[in-house]
Amino acid sequence: MNLKKIISIVSIVLISTLVVYGFILIGQIFADNTKFSEKEIYVHIPTDANYDEVKKIIAPYVGNIDRFEMVANKMSYPENLSPGRYLFAKGMNSYELVKTLRRNVPVKLAFNNQERVENLAGRVGSQIEADSVSLLTSFKDSIFLKENGFNEDNVLAVFIPNTYEIYWNTTAEKFRDKMIKEYRKFWNKERVAKAAAQNLTPIEATILASIVHKESVKKDERPRIAGVYLNRLKLGMPLQADPTVIFAIKKKSNDFEQLIKRVFYNDLTMSSPYNTYMNTGLPPGPIAMPDITALEAVLTPENNDFIYFCASVERFGYHEFAATLSEHNKNAKKYSDWINSQGVKR
Known part of the structure; x- marks a missing residue:
């Protein structure tokens, strides 16, 4: 070969x-x-x-x-x-x-109904890499608060409940900074003007909206409740909002997991800046994270002459409204008699 x-x-x-x-x-x-x-x-x-x-x-x-x-x-x-x-x-x-492994997929991050910024940090920390401790530290950072006109009592107002697209590996500081941008986007000139028409700043409107949110799960009723509270503010009356007292009780005991179904008369005298029976005006911060419907209810409230309201025993979830104390007392007695008959202790 x-x-x-x-x-x-x-x-x-x-x-x-x-x-x-x-x-x-x-x-x-x-x-x-x-x-x-x-x-x-x-x-x-x-x-x-x-x-x-x-x-x-x-x-x-x-x-x-x-x-x-x-x-x-x-x-x-x-x-x-x-x-x-x-x-x-x-x-x-x-x-x-x-x-x-070269295509980072964003997270559809959602949050709502958080009572405190601590709860929010836990909720967000369960969805992105940053943990709840680093998130809470960034939320309460004194420089961030001062630069943006907030404090530790009202910083929850920064966070507008929604679903946001964000990368999982976003740091706590970048998440917080994105939220302040979303806050400014939400509080555009139109909404700021609507708040001003009610003699409220955006933070004050959020605080009031948090009370409205807690008062009623019925979204169609919230503008009426907002109108009542705004009437009280104009008259210089205490807001006398039971949800603020419930928040004060939870804050005093540092137990925000407890379920409080009933507020008693002795609760109304407790010393707390969140007790709107003892203090006039708004509490120092939101008592919860209000959703968009509660915020809009405060910005576009029902124009009414109601001063009082209490839970209805005939339309569960709704309230009975009154313009006079005598009328309100009748509604209140009806509700008190009903709740006593149910044996609700707390």
Whole structure:
């Protein structure tokens, strides 16, 4: 066999080997490399995680970590790690997994009905990387509060309940700064003017809205309740809002988990800046996070002459309104008799 034939045979063997290896390599790159039963699953890569840590995080979801690593090295992934939230889909190959780890998926972060900024920090901390402690620290940062005209009592007013698109690895400070931008966006010139027409600042409007929110779950009734409270403010009357007393009781005991269904007369005399039976004007901060309907109710209240209201025993969830004390006393007695008949103690 001459040299030319030998070279030709060797070349054919080498080419065949390369072709086979190429097919194997392509198969490894583009074959399914997942091992979870769900259709999709989110993977979270923490800030400052190194490549070894990333491999440990994704290992439960990757069928062959060596195959993944081979592709990751080819695509320079270890040198270009990025923290965030990533969506793995069942059936993805190694190439697709690496590409996915470069597409940070935002979180649809939602919050509402939080009674205190501490509760809010816990709620937000359960949805993004920043924990509740760092979030609460950022919310109460003295420089942030001073620069934006808030204090620790009223800072809850910054947070407008809604659903926000935000990256999972957003820091506590960046989340807080986004919320102050959303606050300014909500309190546009039109809403500020509406608040001013009621002799309220945006913060004061939020405080009043938090009381309206707690007074009624019936959204169609909130503008009427807002009108009553605004009437009392104009007259210089105490607001005499039971929800503020309930908040004062919880704050004094530092137990915001307790369920209080009834306020007694001796509760109305407790010393607290949140007791609107003992103090005129608004309390120092919101007693809860008011939703948009409660805020709008304060900005566009019903124009009425009612001064009093109490829970209705005939239309549960609603209230009976009165313009005179004698009329109110009749409504109040009816409600008191009913609640006594139910045996409600607290």
